Amino acid sequence: MHKIFVSYNNIISSLGFNSKTVVNAISKEKSGLSLIDNPDVLPHLVFASVINDVLLDKAYAEISTNQEHTRLEKMMLLSMDNVLKISEINITKKTGLIISTTKGNIDAIDDDNSFQPKRSYLSSLANSLKAHFGFTTEPIVVSNACVSGILAIAVAKRYIAIGRFDEVIVVSGDMVSPFILSGFDSFQALSSERCKPYDKNRTGINIGEVAATALVTSKSENLAPEAVEVLGDSACNDANHISGPSRTGEGLYRSIKNALKEAGITSEDIDYISAHGTATNFNDEMESIAFGRAGMSTVPINSFKGYFGHTLGASGLLETILGMHSLANNTLFASLGFEELGVSQPLNVVKTTTKKPLSIFIKTASGFGGCNTAVIFKEVNSIK
Amino acid sequence: MENTYYISNYCSIKNGKASLNGNSQITSSETEIPLVLKNIYKELDLNYRKFFKMDTLSKLSFLAAEMLLKTPTEAIEERDIAVVLSNNASSLDTDRKHQKSIADSTNYYPSPAVFVYTLPNICIGEICIRHRLYSENSFFIFDDFSGEHLFDYASSLISSKKSNEVLCGWVNVDEENYEAFMYLVSTEKSKIEHTTKEINRLYQEL
Numbered sequence: 001m002h003k004i005f006v007s008y009n010n011i012i013s014s015l016g017f018n019s020k021t022v023v024n025a026i027s028k029e030k031s032g033l034s035l036i037d038n039p040d041v042l043p044h045l046v047f048a049s050v051i052n053d054v055l056l057d058k059a060y061a062e063i064s065t066n067q068e069h070t071r072l073e074k075m076m077l078l079s080m081d082n083v084l085k086i087s088e089i090n091i092t093k094k095t096g097l098i099i100s101t102t103k104g105n106i107d108a109i110d111d112d113n114s115f116q117p118k119r120s121y122l123s124s125l126a127n128s129l130k131a132h133f134g135f136t137t138e139p140i141v142v143s144n145a146c147v148s149g150i151l152a153i154a155v156a157k158r159y160i161a162i163g164r165f166d167e168v169i170v171v172s173g174d175m176v177s178p179f180i181l182s183g184f185d186s187f188q189a190l191s192s193e194r195c196k197p198y199d200k201n202r203t204g205i206n207i208g209e210v211a212a213t214a215l216v217t218s219k220s221e222n223l224a225p226e227a228v229e230v231l232g233d234s235a236c237n238d239a240n241h242i243s244g245p246s247r248t249g250e251g252l253y254r255s256i257k258n259a260l261k262e263a264g265i266t267s268e269d270i271d272y273i274s275a276h277g278t279a280t281n282f283n284d285e286m287e288s289i290a291f292g293r294a295g296m297s298t299v300p301i302n303s304f305k306g307y308f309g310h311t312l313g314a315s316g317l318l319e320t321i322l323g324m325h326s327l328a329n330n331t332l333f334a335s336l337g338f339e340e341l342g343v344s345q346p347l348n349v350v351k352t353t354t355k356k357p358l359s360i361f362i363k364t365a366s367g368f369g370g371c372n373t374a375v376i377f378k379e380v381n382s383i384k
Numbered sequence: 385m386e387n388t389y390y391i392s393n394y395c396s397i398k399n400g401k402a403s404l405n406g407n408s409q410i411t412s413s414e415t416e417i418p419l420v421l422k423n424i425y426k427e428l429d430l431n432y433r434k435f436f437k438m439d440t441l442s443k444l445s446f447l448a449a450e451m452l453l454k455t456p457t458e459a460i461e462e463r464d465i466a467v468v469l470s471n472n473a474s475s476l477d478t479d480r481k482h483q484k485s486i487a488d489s490t491n492y493y494p495s496p497a498v499f500v501y502t503l504p505n506i507c508i509g510e511i512c513i514r515h516r517l518y519s520e521n522s523f524f525i526f527d528d529f530s531g532e533h534l535f536d537y538a539s540s541l542i543s544s545k546k547s548n549e550v551l552c553g554w555v556n557v558d559e560e561n562y563e564a565f566m567y568l569v570s571t572e573k574s575k576i577e578h579t580t581k582e583i584n585r586l587y588q589e590l
Binding site for chain 2: 039043102103104106109110111120121122123126127138140141142143144145151155158159161162164178179182183184185186187234235236237238239240241242243250251254258262367368369370371
C-alpha cells in the first residue's frame with residue numbers, strides 16, 4: 001500500500017493567518033482567547049477566541065472581490081488559497097475536497113442574518129468552496145461533532161488508499177456564534193475564565209473559531225518540511241451516552257488501540273500526544289482513563305484549547321497541524337492553563353515549552369454522540 | 385477493488401411506509417412525521433424509553449436500524465458493524481428549534497436536551513448505544529444521495545479490516561420531508577452484490 005502524507009497546511013485564527021505565524025505565537029505561549037462582553041452574542045461575559053473582522057476582510061480582499069461569501073467561507077477560502085499556493089498543486093479530477101465542520105453557516109438560519117437561510121445547508125458551503133477554486137470532484141462534508149477535523153484526515157487517507165483520489169484538500173472551519181455559545185451555556189459547560197485543561201481547578205470550556213487546511217497526498221515529491229506520514233487511524237464509538245463520555249474511555253481506548261495496530265507500533269513508540277483536553281470535568285477525566293488503559297500515562301501530552309478554545313469541527317485538524325510543527329521543531333508546546341493535575345489517572349502534561357527530539361505523535365479527539373478518533377503520524381524528514 | 389462484498393439486507397422508511405428487503409412491513413395512515421414514527425415504533429413492538437427523548441432524525445434512524453438489526457443470530461457487538469450515515473439537511477430540523485429558543489432575548493430558553501441533537505451524528509450514537517456497537521462511525525453530508533461515496537467508504541472499511549460489516553444509509557429530515565434508506569454490507573455471499581449500481585437501484589426503489 002502507498003504511503004499517505006499530510007503536507008502543506010494553513011491556520012486562520014486569532015493568532016495569525018498562516019501556520020508559521022501561529023506556531024511562533026504558541027511558542028511564546030501567547031493565547032488567542034479574550035473576554036467577550038457582548039449581549040448580542042451571550043447574555044454574560046465569556047472567554048472566546050475570535051478572528052478580527054477588519055483583519056479578515058483585509059486579507060480576503062487580497063484574494064477575492066466576491067462579497068457573496070459568508071464570513072466562514074471567507075475564513076475557509078483564505079486558508080485553502082494559502083495551501084494551494086504554497087503546495088503548487090494542480091487541481092485535477094483525482095483531487096478531492098473534504099470539508100469538516102459541525103455547524104457551517106448556521107448563522108444564516110437567523111432571520112436577522114443578511115444571507116439566505118439556504119446558506120445554512122452544509123452542502124451549500126461545500127459547493128461555494130468547490131466553485132471558487134474549480135474542484136471537479138464532488139465535495140465530501142464530514143460532520144461528526146468534535147472529532148470531525150481529525151476524522152477528516154482519516155477519511156482523506158481512506159479515499160486515497162482505495163484509489164478514488166491522488167490527493168485531497170482537507171479544510172475545516174467553525175465559528176463562534178450565539179447558536180453555539182447558547183447551547184454550550186445551556187449545558188453549563190462554558191467557563192467564564194480562561195480554560196485549564198487537565199487542571200485541578202478547571203472550570204469548563206472556552207469556544208474559539210479557526211479555519212484550517214492541510215494537503216493530504218500519496219505523492220512523496222515536494223512535501224512540506226513539516227510533512228508527516230499517516231501510520232494508522234481509527235474512529236470508534238463509546239456506545240454509552242450521547243452527551244457524556246464513557247466512564248471507561250471505551251471508544252477512545254479502542255480507537256487508540258486500533259490505530260496502533262494499523263501503524264504496527266506500540267504505545268512505547270509514541271513520543272507525544274496531542275489530546276482533546278476541553279477542560280470539562282468529564283472529558284479530561286475520561287481521557288486520563290483511556291490513555292492509562294492504553295499504557296500512555298507517561299507520554300508527554302498537551303491540549304491546545306488554552307490557545308484557541310475549543311474550535312469544534314476544526315479543532316482536530318488545527319491540533320494535527322500544530323502537532324506536525326511540534327515534530328518539525330522538536331518542541332513540546334506548553335499545555336496552557338495547566339498547573340496541577342486534576343484527573344484520577346496519571347498524565348504527563350507538558351507544563352513548559354520544551355525542546356525534545358520527536359518522531360511520532362498521536363492526535364485524539366472525542367465528541368457528542370459518543371464519537372472518538374485517533375490518528376498516528378510520523379515525521380518524514382528526520383533531519384535534526 | 386479486488387474483493388466483492390454483498391448487501392445482506394436493506395430497508396426504508398418513507399411516505400408513511402416502512403419496508404424491509406423491498407417488502408412493505410408497516411404502513412401508517414398518518415401524515416405528520418412524529419405520528420408516523422410513533423406508529424412504526426408501536427408496530428415494531430419496542431420497549432425503549434430513550435426513543436421518546438430523541439429528535440426526529442434520531443427516531444427515524446433508530447427505527448430503520450432497528451428493522452435491519454432486530455433479530456441478530458449472534459450477539460450484535462461481536463459482529464463489529466460500522467455505522468456510516470449521510471444526508472443533505474444535517475441536523476437543521478433540530479437546529480431550527482434551538483435557534484427559535486435563542487432568537488428573542490426576552491424569551492430565551494435554550495435547552496441542553498435540544499442542543500445535543502444539533503449534530504447529525506447523534507443518531508449514530510443512538511444506534512450504537514442501542515446495539516452496543518463500539519465500532520467505526522462517520523456522518524457525511526452531500527447535495528443528494530450518493531451511492532458512490534457510500535460504496536467507496538464501506539468498501540474501504542471492510543478491506544482495511546476496520547470493520548466486518550457496515551450499516552450504511554441516507555437519513556434526511558427537513559421541514560415536512562423525511563426519508564430513511566439503510567442497508568448492511570457484509571462479506572458473506574448473498575443475492576445482491578455490493579456495487580454502486582445496486583446501491584443506487586435499491587435507493588431508487590423507494
